[in-house]
Amino acid sequence: MTPLVSIIMPVYNGEMYLPMALDSVGRQDGIDELEIIAMDDGSTDRSMELLHRYAARLPIVIAPIERTGNWVANTNRGIAMARGRYVCFLHQDDLWRDGRLTWIREATRRHPECSVLFSAADFLSPDHRTVGRWTAPFSQRGEQVLKPMEWFCPMLVQNYLAIPAPVIRRDSLTPLDERLPYAADWKCWLSLARQHTALYEPHATVGFRVHAESQTCSMTSDPEAYRLQLQSVLREFESFAPDTRDGRRWRAAAELGLVANAMMAAAYHHRPAPWRIFGSALWNAGIRGTTRYVTASRLIERLSARISVLRQTAPTPRR
Secondary structure (H helix, E strand, C coil), X not given: CCCCEEEXXXXXXXXXXXXXXXXXXXXXXXXXXXXXXXXXXXXXXXXXXXXXXXXXXXXXXXEECCCCCCHHHHHHHHHHHCCCCEEEECCCCCEECCCHHHHXXXXXXXXXXXXXXXXXXXXXXXXXXXXEEECCCCCCCCCEEECHHXXXXXXXXXXXXXXXXXXXXXXXXXXXXXXXXXCHHHHHHHHHHHHCCEXXXXXEEEEEECCCCCHHHHCXXXXXXXXXXXXXXXXXXXXXXXXXXXXXXXHHHHHHHHHHHHHHHHHHCCCCCCHHHHHHHHHHHHHHHHHHHHHHHCHHHHHHHHHHHHHHHCCCCCC
């Protein structure tokens, strides 16, 4: 039987959180409609042992490979192996909320015209507490069908999707760009948003974990290299924004978002920040562009969750 959903799970030394990720899938109603493709990147901890243990009760395809250090390349290997009608990603430190598979099953039946489904996500702390909600910049009153440019322009400003949130029809998904270890998912969403109708569900169906070893934190240690990586994606897609006053405002907000992300990465890693570039982007965006950036980027939601985790995990000062 063809699975409804293939879950692509890149794994590397994930024993701390991996059981919670797999348990969250195992609690779903109808797991026979799933396949989990676990791409183990040469783990040296108990990850492989855990995967084999869970394979006794979950539909897991275990694909060990030699260490590459490139989660994007490993994800692409998983995509190539996928048999499901739909594909989604689940990193070892994230999880599914109860009822996610039921939502996917029902949403695909109600909206067969939507090539992409995505939902809000709960921010999770290292000790598994919910510390915030990551929503998309659309109505929070119920599910919403979005035409391509409706979700493309806000996506140009900021990647507002947690990586485990989207579910993509397999025939609409192309390989991720392996040259972009941080921005590969953003480029993927932009490519989809240019062409495909999507469904947004404001209820959180996944959990996205915030911790110091996460990809979001560890891969931004060189803020300038990070900024240039984001810039390469923006330059590739910015011309697809409408050539109107509104489109120009979206592009100005996107430029501000690019530099603001680099500023935050510099602050987090105690590196010099690109203040001059930031000031120029802020000036060009103006009040309307800046407001658009703050709204589309979900800046307050993202910062609040990270600050909350940092406060909780900071060492207690000695007296």
